[in-house]
Amino acid sequence: MNAVLPERAAALLDEVRQRRPRVHCLMNGVVPKFVADGLSALGAIPSMTSSPEEVGHFVAKADALLVNLGTLDARRREAIGIAVGVAAERGRPWALDPAHCDYSPPRAAFAQELLARGPAVLRANAAEYDLLSVPAGVVAVRTGKQDRIAQNGAAFSVTNGHPLAAMVTGTGCLSGAVIAVFLAIEADPFIAASAAMVVFGIAAEMAGETATGPGSFEPALLDALANLGGAHILQFAKADHEQD
Template identity: 85%
Template sequence: MSGAIPERAVELLGEVRRRRPRIHCLMNSVVPKFVADGLSALGAIPSMTSSPEEVGHFVAKADALLVNLGTLDAQRREAIGIAVDVADEKGRPWALDPAHCDYSPPRAAFAQELLARGPAVLRANAAEYDLLAVPADVVAVRTGKADRIAWNGAVLHVENGHPLTALVTGTGCLSGAVIAAFLAVEADPFLAASAAMLVFGIAAEMAGKTATGPGSFEPALLDALASLEGTHILQFAKADNEQG
């Protein structure tokens, strides 16, 4: 399957840019502009409200939803519940990012409750991932030096990326939003998540070639997401099936 992933990633990136899916992000309060700019650079259309009065209307008009648990407060908890209800009702795919659930037992418990609600994809770092029991029907993306995407017995490792991503707040949040954008154009969640992590990792590598530090890496990553072409994906992809 790994041999087909780069080619499918090229096709799906083209679909995102052609269809311009609307992605609603329930995002932590630290990085909404960066995530919105990243989605726009990729070719999607972001919306970011966390108002309980409005969020259901926005999700109903979105093509996919991202639920990020950063800066979790009572209003965001309420908005998340409404958003997931509407996504389920409308048949919209959604991704879960349990940001920093390893710091907070209540947040970890809430993340586990949300996993039972049936997101298409979980995106988590190793510390977050190890706290959670991922249902078999949820694509599990564990990020790190190499990203591991697992679902239904299939496991893919994506080794593209750049160390500067760890020094810029919001890069993980943005990768979750990119997954949501690919979910909006691809019904197979494993393929969508694999293609999204490959695209994001290659964009990070491209950004790292021109950035001189974290301050210049952030705008370089936005530029790379906007300028990324299929030829870059086919040339630089490092994706392999896990050997059992």
């Protein structure tokens, strides 16, 4: 698939811009605007409420869902439970980001519970990933210098990206939301997640070319997500089947 993925990713990106999928994000309280801006830049339509009273209405209107566990509390847990239930009822795909679950045992336990409820994709960094047991069938995305997308024994590695991304709070959270965007338009979550990581990594590289530090990297990343086209993907994608 490595020869094919860039073409698929380029075609999916075009489709995002044409169909403008709605993605509801149960986002932490730290980076909601950054994540919403990133999705808008890419061409999707984000919504962000985490209140239990309203989240069901928002998920019912969405094409895909992201569940991020940052700044978790009792009300967010309740809202997440409702949101995942509505997504299941309506057959909407969702991605799970167990942000910082390595800091908090109750959060790690909640992430494990949610994995049993059938997310299409798990996105986690290495420290988070190592704590969790991923059920068969769930696409597991481990992000880092090299991103690894794995499902049922097949795996892809993506080496696009830029070191400044690690200095900007919320780039990992945004990459999870970008996965949800691609889930909204691509039925195969392995393809969707792989395409998302390629697109996000190339946008980071484009941003890194003009940024003079983490502060200027952030607006440059949003600009790159908006300005990135299929031609950039075909030229710059670095994705390979992993050799085990």
